[in-house]
Amino acid sequence: MLVALLSREQSRFFVSHLGTVEEIYRVKGQRIRGMLTDRVPRDRRDALANQLMKDEAKALASMTEVIGRELETSHFLLCAPPDMNAAFRAHLSKESLSRLGMFEANVHASPTEIGAAAAAIQEQLKVREERELVDQLREASPVAVSTGVQEALDCLSEGRVLTLIADDSYAADGTHCRQCGCLFETTQLSKCPACGETDLEPIDDLVEAALQQALERRAQVVFVRDPACRSALAEKAPLQALLRY
Known part of the structure; x- marks a missing residue:
């Protein structure tokens, strides 16, 4: 500010x-x-x-x-x-x-x-901004917003994310493909679903990795901390994205 x-x-x-x-x-x-x-x-x-x-x-x-x-x-x-x-x-x-x-x-x-x-x-x-953002997610066209954590990660890898929104309390392990850079919320992978390579590494902070990718792709990052907004976000997924296209 x-x-x-x-x-x-x-x-x-x-x-x-x-x-x-x-x-x-x-x-x-x-x-x-x-x-x-x-x-x-x-x-x-x-x-x-x-x-x-x-x-x-x-x-x-x-x-x-x-x-x-x-x-x-x-x-x-x-x-x-x-x-x-x-x-x-x-x-x-x-x-x-x-x-x-x-x-x-x-x-x-x-x-x-x-x-x-x-x-x-x-x-x-900050609370007002979070509430406006949650309302924007609710009112957005289905093609302009992700529908789950993995879809948000996929859109992030494709450079389609305009704003990445995360519940501030959300924490999860995941997997990172060293070859193509894609992120996955599952830890049980033998090869990358995106490029087929097997050069995978486990990550213990999926949100931090997603945040880093968002910044590299010049996407805005917003953490939701207000309890009512976090509850509304949880109705769909703790990690969501508004999309560029």
């Missing part, structure tokens, strides 16, 4: 990943009041300060979009004063707004403090 703390003094950007929060950018704010010299009529200073703040918020929104695309972040968490919040959100794309969550923290807080402040909303966003 991308985390942004905005203020007129400074704005800070963080990445939250696997429980760790790391600061990646810091942008000094414009000294808005200091830019308003005596040459600017008093009755125009507030309007000018407001416009300068909006311009800065627009630039920060553009920066956020770029960072989000480069890091392929799943969600975006924002902490900002009300005026900057509104101006900033006005320049975000619809996609970014749909993945946006709000939290509160001091702009000078440490990464650890920011992680603690954002933890609750992060968990809410």
Whole structure:
């Protein structure tokens, strides 16, 4: 997740990943009041300060979009004063707004403090994402989703998997073909069902092997942890896939 703390003094950007929060950018704010010299009529200073703040918020929104695309972040968490919040959100794309969550923290807080402040909303966003994904699996056309663990593994080997979804508690042994790379949930094989070779090796973590293949094939990986979502996933298989084709 991308985390942004905005203020007129400074704005800070963080990445939250696997429980760790790391600061990646810091942008000094414009000294808005200091830019308003005596040459600017008093009755125009507030309007000018407001416009300068909006311009800065627009630039920060553009920066956020770029960072989000480069890091392929799943969600975006924002902490900002009300005026900057509104101006900033006005320049975000619809996609970014749909993945946006709000939290509160001091702009000078440490990464650890920011992680603690954002933890609750992060968990809410993760659960929401899992529920949306389970709904997507239920509503998908039969040709767009795998129907069992082995079919998900077969589609993965064929490069057809768009998103690999696994119950976080699922663990199983399996078999890997060294020749063609295919994975199998059974451990009782004398030759590869895909290529016919006998160069097989047992693996003690089928999910880890599938995860590695998914990353190599640039597929998204999602682990389901919410109890209700895990129960819904178990109705078909603890390892499923949304397919590219």
